[in-house]
Amino acid sequence: MVNRDKLILDDLKKFRILNRDQIIAMHFNHLKQKVVVCNNVMKRLRRDGYVTACTESQPYNYFLNPSPIKKDSKKIPHFNAISEFYIEVCKYEKPRLFNVEPKLAEKSTIEPDCFMIVFNSPIFVEIQRSIYSAKVMQQKINRYKAYFESDEWMNLEWQGEKKFFPYIWIITDYKYKLDNVSPLQIFQTKDVNEFMETVVKQ
Incomplete structure (x- = not known):
C-alpha cells in the first residue's frame, strides 16, 4: 500500500x-x-x-x-458539511490539527463539530446547517462558558506553557444575538471566505 x-x-x-x-x-x-x-x-x-x-x-x-x-x-450530511468546511479552509492554510467531533468533556457539555489549529490559532467550530432558536444557541454558548470556567481546557494535549482558550467560530447564514459571552471570543460568518475577509485579514 x-x-x-x-x-x-x-x-x-x-x-x-x-x-x-x-x-x-x-x-x-x-x-x-x-x-x-x-x-x-x-x-x-x-x-x-x-x-x-x-x-x-x-x-x-x-x-x-x-x-x-x-x-x-442521518448524520451523513453533517459529516459531509464538516469535510467541505475542511477543504475550504485548506485553500487558505492546511490546519496543523483537525479533529472531528472531539470528545472534550462529559456528555451534554460542549460538543463542537470540529476543533482545529490554523492561522496559528486554536478554534472550536460549530457548523449550523439549520437555524436554531436564540434560546438554544444561547444555551450552547453557556456550555462553552461553563467549560471555560472549569479550567479543563488547560489540560488539552496541544496546550503549551501559556494557556489559551480557543476561539469559537460559528458557520451560519443567520447571525445570532448572543448575550453574556465574555470572556469568550466568538465569530459568526456564513462561510470560510467571509471569515478570511473579515477576521483573518484584519
Missing part, C-alpha cells in the same frame, strides 16, 4: 465518510486526470477490502470497512 492510500484511509477514519469529489480535493487535485486516477485508486481499495461504497449516490460515498456509521445514517 502506497503512502497516499494510507492518507486516504486516515481521512476516512477522521471524517467518517467522504465522497469521491472530496477525496479528489484532498488527495488528487494536482493531477490532470484526477477523476480517472481517483476512481481507479478507490476501486482498488474496495477490491482489497479496505473501503466500502454507497453506489446509490453520485458521486459515490466511501466509508472505511467496517464502517463507523451506517450507509443511510
